[in-house]
Amino acid sequence: MSDPALHALFERLRNTSGRKLLIADEHLDCSALLQLKAVPELQILTNRQDIQLCAQQAGLSSVFNDMDLTPLGAAFDLIAYRISKEKALVHQIINQSARHLSAQGELVLAGFKDEGTKTYISKAEQYFGCKAQITRGERQLQVATLQLVRLGEPLDARQYGELQLIAEQDGLRIFSKPGQYGWNKIDGGSAHLIHCLGQQLQAGLIKPTTALDLGCGYGYLALQAARLGIASITATDNNAAAVFSCLHNFAENQIPGEVIADDCAANLPAQFDLVLCNPPFHRGFETEQALTEKFVLSAFRHLKKGGCALFVVNHFIPLDAVAAPWFHGIELPFRDKQFKVFKLSC
Ligand SMILES: C[S@@+](CC[C@H](N)C(=O)[O-])C[C@H]1O[C@@H](n2cnc3c(N)ncnc32)[C@H](O)[C@@H]1O
Structure with missing residues (x-):
């Protein structure tokens, strides 16, 4: 170990x-x-x-x-x-x-x-x-x-058990709670991914009716995908706090679809027109390339023939190299100093 x-x-x-x-x-x-x-x-x-x-x-x-x-x-x-x-x-x-x-x-x-x-x-x-x-x-x-001698004042756990309204955006009410990655903010990379999704839909480059939000957190990508008109959304995450928040956000915003606790969708047999993903790149305090590979492979397995995945990663993650053995089309619709958004087609 x-x-x-x-x-x-x-x-x-x-x-x-x-x-x-x-x-x-x-x-x-x-x-x-x-x-x-x-x-x-x-x-x-x-x-x-x-x-x-x-x-x-x-x-x-x-x-x-x-x-x-x-x-x-x-x-x-x-x-x-x-x-x-x-x-x-x-x-x-x-x-x-x-x-x-x-x-x-x-x-x-x-x-x-x-x-x-x-x-x-x-x-x-x-x-x-x-x-x-x-x-x-x-x-x-x-x-x-x-060993407990005399109980003092509890530590500040930021109301750990409670869902908190963290944003009202594009008509969506977004709740989250402590216990998950970046719980009280909207991830900058995810916002770029949604911008790219909007462009792809508007230009008619993709016409998905089903989407999978892989590693959904509190469900930002799923909520935005539904707002952009995708008819059926499935969201999945490994983390209990994420699943709990995402379930609440689906109900609160009347999102058509389901939220499933799973390890990188390993037990989810369904395939989708579109996969949306902002993958984790560290486990605990350590970064881990194997995690990126696991998410790319899962995206590939969960896409219908002719479907595509949109991934956002930090600029130093070699997602294109990881995706190359699986996806025949790899495009980069967005990049800046911090993030890259990839469109992977199969
Ligand atoms: C960078 S966050 C993105 C969260 C959300 N999609 C967003 O855009 O705000 C990565 C997410 O992957 C989840 N995750 C980590 N390991 C996972 C695994 N093995 N299976 C499923 N989800 C996992 C984390 O719990 C976290 O919610």
């Missing part, structure tokens, strides 16, 4: 008796999870559909939701948590952990200095009313163990 923070947590999970909970988000992958198969009394909580499927296949007990510990009950002897990228989520997990530990139960936080770990540990100390035991490791890793 390449992440020393996860490695440290896995050691604790293996060496602790009693009920244990691992909070699993973007840092985990299937191969890492399989190393925990033999750990007794282990529960996994994840907001990622791919991790949930992998845990189920490995026979691990797991719950998939938007990082809500409520259904898991109380009295864990250990809660192990690899610090996430998003501050609101980290605060939400620390706040909830206090209510789900046994009397002598421990919360173990692991992360690196440049991820804000020191600040999170000090906030958790104030909330738990205790002094953390801290061990240090390679690359300025910090692993903190906390």
Whole structure:
């Protein structure tokens, strides 16, 4: 396993008796999870559909939701948590952990200095009313163990559980919530993609009636595609917060179509006239070319013959090279210093 923070947590999970909970988000992958198969009394909580499927296949007990510990009950002897990228989520997990530990139960936080770990540990100390035991490791890793002494003020989780109206645009009311990528803004790249989609439709270059929004987030591309007249939209994402927000936005804006939790549409057999995608290019704190390849291949598999995909990526992502083995037509309808929009035809 390449992440020393996860490695440290896995050691604790293996060496602790009693009920244990691992909070699993973007840092985990299937191969890492399989190393925990033999750990007794282990529960996994994840907001990622791919991790949930992998845990189920490995026979691990797991719950998939938007990082809500409520259904898991109380009295864990250990809660192990690899610090996430998003501050609101980290605060939400620390706040909830206090209510789900046994009397002598421990919360173990692991992360690196440049991820804000020191600040999170000090906030958790104030909330738990205790002094953390801290061990240090390679690359300025910090692993903190906390036991609840006296509950203080909860950390600011930006009203984690609530949908918030983030934009009113083109007659659309767009809601989102913490727990997903760029949750409180409209992505600049996605706005460029929609501009290109409008141009393609207006010029009659494409005439789609069905579209797939692959990695939909709160559903910006799907909502805009419906506004531009595409009759039926399917939106899918791996992340529970994204699916929850997108479902709400479909209902709020009366979008014809459905929203599905899935790992890059792996379990979605349907094919579409158009795929819209602003793919992720990092997992946790690391960038990952394999993710781009996974999304391009999924787009190809979900297109009808003669269909096309519009992708937006940061200017340094070599999407054309990744797409070349699959798509016979690769055009670049837009580029600036930050983004490139590709039209991929099959
Ligand atoms: C850059 S965001 C784009 C969000 C949205 N389409 C937009 O334009 O605002 C990438 C999205 O991909 C999702 N994602 C990451 N890995 C995924 C996977 N394996 N399967 C499906 N979606 C995934 C993330 O949760 C995130 O919502």
